[in-house]
Amino acid sequence: MSLPDSQGPDSQSPHSPLSRRRTGIPEATVARLPVYLRVLGSLAESGVTTVSSDALAVAAGVGSAKLRKDLSHLGSYGTRGVGYDVEYLVYQISRTLGLTQHYSVAIIGVGNLGHALANYAGFASRGFQIVALVDADPRRVGEQINGLEVRHLDELETVVKEHEVSIGVIATPAASAQDVCDRLVSCGVTSVLNFAPIVLAVPDSVDVRKVDLSIELQILAFHEQRKSSHASEVGAG
Amino acid sequence: MSLPDSQGPDSQSPHSPLSRRRTGIPEATVARLPVYLRVLGSLAESGVTTVSSDALAVAAGVGSAKLRKDLSHLGSYGTRGVGYDVEYLVYQISRTLGLTQHYSVAIIGVGNLGHALANYAGFASRGFQIVALVDADPRRVGEQINGLEVRHLDELETVVKEHEVSIGVIATPAASAQDVCDRLVSCGVTSVLNFAPIVLAVPDSVDVRKVDLSIELQILAFHEQRKSSHASEVGAG
DNA sequence: AGGACTTTGTGAACAGATGCACAAAGCGCT
DNA sequence: AGCGCTTTGTGCATCTGTTCACAAAGTCCT
Numbered sequence: 001m002s003l004p005d006s007q008g009p010d011s012q013s014p015h016s017p018l019s020r021r022r023t024g025i026p027e028a029t030v031a032r033l034p035v036y037l038r039v040l041g042s043l044a045e046s047g048v049t050t051v052s053s054d055a056l057a058v059a060a061g062v063g064s065a066k067l068r069k070d071l072s073h074l075g076s077y078g079t080r081g082v083g084y085d086v087e088y089l090v091y092q093i094s095r096t097l098g099l100t101q102h103y104s105v106a107i108i109g110v111g112n113l114g115h116a117l118a119n120y121a122g123f124a125s126r127g128f129q130i131v132a133l134v135d136a137d138p139r140r141v142g143e144q145i146n147g148l149e150v151r152h153l154d155e156l157e158t159v160v161k162e163h164e165v166s167i168g169v170i171a172t173p174a175a176s177a178q179d180v181c182d183r184l185v186s187c188g189v190t191s192v193l194n195f196a197p198i199v200l201a202v203p204d205s206v207d208v209r210k211v212d213l214s215i216e217l218q219i220l221a222f223h224e225q226r227k228s229s230h231a232s233e234v235g236a237g
Numbered sequence: 238m239s240l241p242d243s244q245g246p247d248s249q250s251p252h253s254p255l256s257r258r259r260t261g262i263p264e265a266t267v268a269r270l271p272v273y274l275r276v277l278g279s280l281a282e283s284g285v286t287t288v289s290s291d292a293l294a295v296a297a298g299v300g301s302a303k304l305r306k307d308l309s310h311l312g313s314y315g316t317r318g319v320g321y322d323v324e325y326l327v328y329q330i331s332r333t334l335g336l337t338q339h340y341s342v343a344i345i346g347v348g349n350l351g352h353a354l355a356n357y358a359g360f361a362s363r364g365f366q367i368v369a370l371v372d373a374d375p376r377r378v379g380e381q382i383n384g385l386e387v388r389h390l391d392e393l394e395t396v397v398k399e400h401e402v403s404i405g406v407i408a409t410p411a412a413s414a415q416d417v418c419d420r421l422v423s424c425g426v427t428s429v430l431n432f433a434p435i436v437l438a439v440p441d442s443v444d445v446r447k448v449d450l451s452i453e454l455q456i457l458a459f460h461e462q463r464k465s466s467h468a469s470e471v472g473a474g
Numbered sequence: 475a476g477g478a479c480t481t482t483g484t485g486a487a488c489a490g491a492t493g494c495a496c497a498a499a500g501c502g503c504t
Numbered sequence: 505a506g507c508g509c510t511t512t513g514t515g516c517a518t519c520t521g522t523t524c525a526c527a528a529a530g531t532c533c534t
Contacts, residue, residue, distance in 0.1 A: 025459075026490075026491075027490090028492090029491095030456055030459050034449075034451065035436060035452065038434060038435075038451075052511065053512070059436070060436055063492080063493070065493055065495090065514095066493075068512065069491090069513080071512095071513090072512085072513055072514075076513070078511080078512050079500065079501090079511085079512075080498075080499040080500045080501090080511050081499070081501050081510045082500070082501070082510080082512085083511070083512085097456075097459045099458055101465075105454075112353035112356050112357070113357075115349060116350045119349045120349070120350075122451050123450065123451070125451075126454075127458070166461055167454065167457055167458075167461070190461065190464055191458075193450075193453055193454065193457060197275065198275075199272065199276065199296070199298045200298075201298070205464075207460045207461070209453045209457055211448055211450070211453060212271075213354070213360065214271065214275075214360070215268075215272065216430055217342075217360075217363075217365050217404065218274070218336065218363070219267055219271065219334075220404055220429075220444055221335045221338070221340055221365075222267050222335050224335060224403055224404065227442075228338075263520070263521070264520085265520080265521060265522090266521090289481065289482090290481070290483095300523075303523080305481090305482065305483065305484085306521095306522085309482085309483055309484070313483070315482050316529085316531090317481050318479080318481050318482080319482090319531070
């Protein structure tokens with residue numbers, strides 16, 4: 001989608017109408033599928049085998065019409081009068097999202113955040129495997145984190161090719177993020193998850209998603225402010 | 238805000254047409270303002286005093302028409318034929334986002350991620366101040382992080398009221414997130430930033446934004462898959 | 475002062491996403 | 505088999521967001 005435009009959770013790449021036509025799945029739907037998948041996962045764990053769009057919608061925090069429309073993009077996998085088979089739906093969503101494939105992930109930058117990411121268990125689940133940790137600081141090189149040895153930034157290209165990394169996670173300071181990104185892209189990485197507070201410039205063929213604490217806080221601040229001024233504004237008219 | 242609906246970077250709370258009318262600022266615009274703000278900040282540091290919508294748009298990774306329309310929601314702060322005064326625009330955006338106010342932030346959960354957040358410098362900038370760290374694990378209570386002492390979860394209510402926390406950051410395991418959230422809400426916290434991989438249920442009056450690594454990865458996976466199948470599909474027709 | 479040039483701000487067309495409401499489809503009970 | 509109940513899937517209206525394209529408004533140069 002992305003216009004040459006934005007990246008980031010929100011306005012996330014519109015990804016060109018073309019891709020939309022190819023997959024038939026709207027971007028807004030794609031962004032919600034992982035949520036459904038997670039909810040379905042816990043339902044399955046609880047022994048639930050069948051779920052209605054209403055129940056699933058409540059659990060996922062969306063409207064039921066929206067949910068049904070979302071699922072209808074994948075095909076007709078429900079049974080009228082009954083609902084959806086949990087296990088089957090999990091499979092279909094996973095397949096649609098491409099989670100039946102395997103993805104090798106490299107984390108660049110092993111500071112506080114990088115450490116947290118490297119240790120994050122949920123990471124490894126669902127086909128994502130961390131295969132490399134890279135840092136520019138020689139003092140951190142060689143350190144073992146979660147069974148992986150930190151490699152030096154100089155080896156980035158080697159490491160990426162060696163492990164056929166498909167997703168690069170940038171957890172470096174802002175100053176080095178663009179450089180790291182460029183190097184990832186030139187090694188053939190086409191998906192980047194960016195934690196650095198900076199807008200990355202990439203070719204159209206590369207997908208970037210950003211996670212940005214500070215932006216989220218500022219959005220919350222906006223609404224928080226609106227709430228505080230609420231009383232007076234309502235009073236005023 | 239937010240419909241009983243979604244939370245999270247993407248489909249973020251449509252925030253009811255009403256609020257839209259009250260502030261006059263579309264949600265999509267609000268989500269981009271922090272990006273503009275950041276870019277303007279670095280421009281200012283570089284000594285730039287005036288910037289055109291085109292230049293700013295490129296730096297922010299959006300289209301220039303979109304940027305102008307976004308800014309036009311705040312008022313007419315540009316000069317035709319010239320552009321925008323960087324410093325003045327920074328001020329106007331800050332004011333609009335409510336960053337001229339002060340926000341007290343509490344972080345609940347001081348595991349790997351909580352640690353990283355507590356040490357994150359950019360946090361304290363722009364009016365956000367971490368005033369409390371809370372954890373359920375007695376072994377972590379008392380620890381000093383970045384000059385703040387970790388308090389026990391039992392004291393959550395006390396701590397929140399004591400520091401007049403306006404934003405709660407949930408960095409706990411999924412299992413305790415809803416409980417923590419409920420307690421925050423019952424203490425009067427109306428803005429929550431959720432890092433736990435779970436959909437939080439909150440009253441309409443509370444804003445939740447979520448940051449979810451695993452969802453972002455899955456969205457990337459979807460597009461990555463689309464790219465790999467690209468070659469064959471194009472070949473096939 | 476006046477004209478060429480630049481750049482903003484915005485009306486209008488378009489595109490995408492959401493929500494409503496209901497027909498179609500299946501289940502289970504008699 | 506038939507009837508009533510439940511729930512999906514979707515056409516349609518609506519709303520939100522994006523993009524285009526241009527008039528209005530300003531600067532700079534002569």
